[in-house]
Amino acid sequence: MDLFEKxxxxxxxxxxxHRALTDKSYKAEYERENHKPFNGAVNTDLGTYGDGVIKLGxxxxxxxxxCKLTEEKSQWExxxxxxxxxxxxxxxxxxxLIHKNTKDENLPNDYNYEDTPGENKNRHKxxxxxxxxxxxxxxxxxxxxxxxxxxxDSWRKF
Numbered sequence: 001m002d003l004f005e006k007x008x009x010x011x012x013x014x015x016x017x018h019r020a021l022t023d024k025s026y027k028a029e030y031e032r033e034n035h036k037p038f039n040g041a042v043n044t045d046l047g048t049y050g051d052g053v054i055k056l057g058x059x060x061x062x063x064x065x066x067c068k069l070t071e072e073k074s075q076w077e078x079x080x081x082x083x084x085x086x087x088x089x090x091x092x093x094x095x096x097l098i099h100k101n102t103k104d105e106n107l108p109n110d111y112n113y114e115d116t117p118g119e120n121k122n123r124h125k126x127x128x129x130x131x132x133x134x135x136x137x138x139x140x141x142x143x144x145x146x147x148x149x150x151x152x153d154s155w156r157k158f
Contacts (some may be wrong), residue, residue, distance in 0.1 A: 020133035044131035050136025
């Protein structure tokens with residue numbers, strides 16, 4: 001079990017992990033089912049934070065590796081990679097780990113990432129955001145970039 005899997009199992013115990021797995025669309029579902037306002041936190045800002053941690057982690061891994069740093073880093077940190085490889089590896093969808101509005105047909109339940117033109121062009125973004133937010137949550141709880149870098153390095157084998 002790697003660091004990411006370990007933290008996925010901590011949702012009930014961790015504010016940060018619960019927040020990381022709560023998509024902004026969940027508010028509508030919560031309010032529909034509970035008939036009261038949703039006052040919880042969602043993963044949008046934590047996803048941005050985690051994205052920064054991921055970028056730094058890959059920069060640490062790749063600096064002085066002789067590769068074209070920007071191109072190599074963007075391959076591993078892309079939403080497409082996070083959805084199609086990372087989320088799929090951890091079975092994020094099958095295990096129903098993301099709290100989201102299950103009635104929202106614009107939130108696909110697959111890993112077939114595609115940028116589509118128009119209004120709903122990044123329909124899988126909510127999955128990538130949850131992955132980024134989980135990295136943010138792990139960092140908030142551990143303050144250990146070295147362990148996250150090791151995790152990110154293992155992701156390159158997916």
